[in-house]
Amino acid sequence: MDFIKPTIEYAELSPLFIIFGAAILGVVVEAFVARPRRHVVQVSLAAAGVVGAFVATVLVGLNLDEVGDGAGRGLVGAEGSVVVDGPAVYLWGLILVFALAGVALFAERKLDAGLPVFAGQAAAMPGSEGEREAANAGLAHTEVYPLVLFAVGGMMLFPASGDLLTMFVALEVLSLPLYLLCGLARRRRLLSQEAALKYFLLGAFSSGFFLYGVALVYGYAGSMGFEAIHTAVLNGSDNRSLLLLGIGMLSVGLLFKVGAAPFQAWTPDVYQGAPTAVTAFMSAATKIAAFGAILRLYYVAFGADRWDWQPMMWAVAILTMLVGAVVACVQGDVKRMLAYSSVAHTGFLLTGVLGVQAASELADGQVTSLQAVLFYLTTYGFAIVGAFAIVTMVRDANGEAPSFARWTGLGRRSPVVAGVFAYFLLSMAGIPLTSGFIGKWAVFTVAMSAGAWPVVLVAIASSIIAIYFYIRYIRLMFFTEPEPDQVLATVATPSPLTSVTVAFCAVATLVLGVVPGPVLDLAAQVGDFIR
């Protein structure tokens, strides 16, 4: 039997190779570098890997060739399993920006008196002698940096996959490190371990559904490749039940990852229990990667079967927005509130997914739903990372203080930090002059022009409900007098790692809200998915 050597497009796939290479180097560093120097080496390696991959992504993006009729640019690489096209490169860039923010937040040590945010020794029992010894010896898990790089690699592969098998492997490569990272908090370790357990069991359950969906769609189409699936859907076959069941099961896996109702139950628990730096990273980056994968799977592989999956998406989008917005109103913990608000944002993004896909069906100057969703992901990512980064700074004697009562009157004590946090909340609420407004505008118009007006109506209604709980929180910070004997949180002084991240997110949110043109143009230039 002849063995044919596969061709790998090393130049175009270089961002992936850099990230995975840096992750593997990180594992080697863990084995060979002395413990006192490990933290510095690991942080520099992770940051260098992410920045290097970002530069490579920009270079790849500038040199993509036009394909076919000019609607898309890029190439199908690695024997059909990885697709490097405009949207994929845009998502890579976005994921890498938030990965850098994540690495910066992971490396923060000043907030907790020189201690890192991660447990000194995860294997030591909470409250045990071993834990105290590990803390006194200044131990720190520097494995988190290779882990986060592996997760970033999986996230980059996820929206760029060209067949179902690659998509499944990428899903696991991004999830497994995140399960571990969630369980590594230094403080409130029982909550953190519980979050990891819940995330892991539910995540494994949902990826089981995803995999069975892969098998069913493969049974229908006879191939894993998205182009072959597209052809099979176009030609039709008598086994349509296989296809429909397969789409449904694949949706369970993907909708779980983005936290859409009715698969949102893990979101608040995991966001609350995980170390806040991890929450900040995964709330933005996982959502970006998973929405990239949803867009590719539904537009590229199942685009011809749109009339079958759109009603399901309508229902899920409506349910997600309502559940997210309504349940966020009754929360008493800021991390949980932000988690439910991120569920509502998932609903808004799904509204965008329902929009018009072909540029030819649109008037001049209108964006397609792919571009609207890409822009919304950009705005949402900056706001949520900035907000969670501020949550790490607001502390009391027991570390972070996420309960509402502790934040009472924070605006009087630290007007700048509270003001920036309020600005992020207003952006998430979609008030004009913030990036969130432009993002919401974009996704609502694309859904409207596709005739999904009931979904848009619900979206506007839930935006109004959402404004209620954001404004209530701003009132709590600025206009509520604390009780005399109330325990209050104060803002700890962070190192530049956190403050620069917050400042960068705030500036990005402001700029995207005032002059969204350049980024909208960039999202428009990425073109379409290629097959």
Add this chain to the structure above:
Amino acid sequence: MTEYVVLSSILFTIGAVGVLVRRNAIVVFMCVELMLNASNLALVAFAKQHGNLEGQVAAFFVMVVAAAEVVVGLAIIMTIFRSRRSASVDDASLLKF
């Protein structure tokens, strides 16, 4: 041919129901593995039906992924068990509103 697919769907259902009704985290996790293996059976059966190798190759990848998942999963369940002396998923209920 159909028999294998039917068998795989039965196995998948047993796994999914097991995840929902069992309390011990280890057993829940074994049920997830059963779901993955049911998918493997379906993949191999469809590969035979279509006469190509993609499904069989996928089955190998799934085995590797399942092994990696076991490592991560047992590590998490171990830490939970050590700190709580229980692996029941009902006991993990600190996070709620």
